Amino acid sequence: MVWPSVTITQLNTFGGVTKSIERALLFVGAAAANQGTVVPVIASSDLDALFGNADCALKNEIAAFFKNAGQGAFCYAAVMTAGESSPPEDGEFPMQGALLFDWRPAIRRAQAQVSVEGVIITAPVSTQEEIQAAQELRTEINNALGRWLWFALPVAGIDDETETWAEYTEKLTALQQGIAAPQVQLVPTFFGNEIGVLAGRLCNAAVTIADSPARVATGPLQGLKNLDKPIDSAGKPLDLATLQALARMRYSVPMWYADYDGLYWADGATLEVEGGDYGVIENVRVVDKAARRIRIMAIPKVANRILNSTQGSIAAHELLFGKPLREMAKSVQIGGVTFPGEIRPPKDGDVKITWPEASKAAINFIIRPYNCPKEITTGIMLDTDQENNV
Structure with a gap:
């Protein structure tokens, strides 16, 4: 016998809106205050109160980020501990697999608190091991947590007392040689604060994640430490030929246009292999975004x-x-x-x-990006037919 009744259940179709982490970045570096912690930062934050009064790359790069990111910008800062940010004593060498400035523990700690789309390292890298470590850390975090991160690593600028631009280019060519890291960008330092400037340009709400940092309409670069072109040991200033050579070697560099005011960005190059799909950061970002959305949809299934x-x-x-x-x-x-x-x-x-x-x-x-005119060729025809000119 069945007792007459009505039972109502509320079903969850999981059709709600998922939170967006695009344009949220994690800056990693050394500072005098808040060591070993993850700090949220907005444009109105007091950087001296967060990171100490002493000058540091972390504070400078975040300040440059906000000058380029526009309204509503937001980021996190993972401050390394004293042990992580201190180089070894003279005569000591890092253990096998260790880095001179090991930012990996700070990034791993941050995963328990925040989820971001990209990581900005503020300490310059100088070895292939550091570059490879960034790509391996992306794989590690993706395997463990199902998160997709891209990395931007700064490279120290030229030694203007001992190096020429040719020698500097040769050194940087060797640094990236043979590395396959399609979610890692290398950013040389010429004017100062380049990596913070690039990060802000990528996160500006006036453009989409599919836009290249080369987009001139985004506006000129802001927040660079110095606008004067650096010189080498021979007194030769930085020129476009050097920047083009580095861009061909998969470096993400600033640039300028003759007779056009302002400094701009060349392209968001990554360390992708020849012929790969992810040679520019905008391709990485749109596929990462789709992967995040699809993963959340697949879990309830x-x-x-x-x-x-x-x-x-x-x-x-x-x-x-x-x-x-x-x-x-x-x-x-x-x-x-x-x-x-x-x-x-x-x-x-x-x-x-x-x-x-x-x-x-x-x-x-299958995801299809739009074509984007990063190189424009124009043709001009002269019509000398007088009948058509009447």
Whole structure:
């Protein structure tokens, strides 16, 4: 016998909005105050109160970040402990696998408190081991926590007493030689505060994560320590030929245009292999963003039989998992000018679900970025036909 009754349950379709961590960065470096902690920072924060009155790279780079990031900018700072930021005594060498300034523990500690899209190291790197450590740390965090991070590492500027630009270029060429690290950027120091300037340019809310730091319309660089072109040991000032040579060696460098005021950025180059898809930071960022959104959507589907191998379920879920791509593809039109979305709108077949085993579903995506004119060639024709000129 069944007793007449009505039972109502509230179902969760997990269709809500997920929080965005894009444009949130973690700066890592040494400071006199708050050592071993993670500090949130906004444009109005008192940097001296947070990091001490003494001058330090961490404070300078964060200040440069806010000058370029625009309104509403936000970041975190992971302050290294004294032991992590102190070089070894004379005659001592780091242990195998150790770094001169080991920022890895500070980044690992921060994972328990914050989630960010990128990490900005403020201590210059000088070895291939440090560069490789950044790429390996991305893999480690992704494997352990399902988070996607990119890294930007500064490289010390020229020694103007002992090095020429040719020697400096040769040294930096050797530093990146043979490294495959598609989520790592190397940023040489020429004017000072370059890495903070680049970070702010990438996080400016007036542009999307799909925009290159080379975008001139974003505006000139702000917050550089010095606007005078540095000189080498022979007294030769920095020129565009040197910057182009370093850009060809996968360095992310500033630049300028003749007869056009201001300093700008060349490109957000990464240490991607020849012919790879992630040679520029904007490609890394849009794919990382899609991966974060899709992961959050996939978790509630674990052992949920609504997702099954029937044609109806596959079609419904291919449409469902295409939602983040459609959102990223939304464009805006202002005054007749169309500002494109972060990616191109997905096509039929860009999301495919297959079942390699009875208990394993594979969901594959295609993301299509827009073409971007970083090199423009113009042709001018002269019409000397007098009949057409009447």
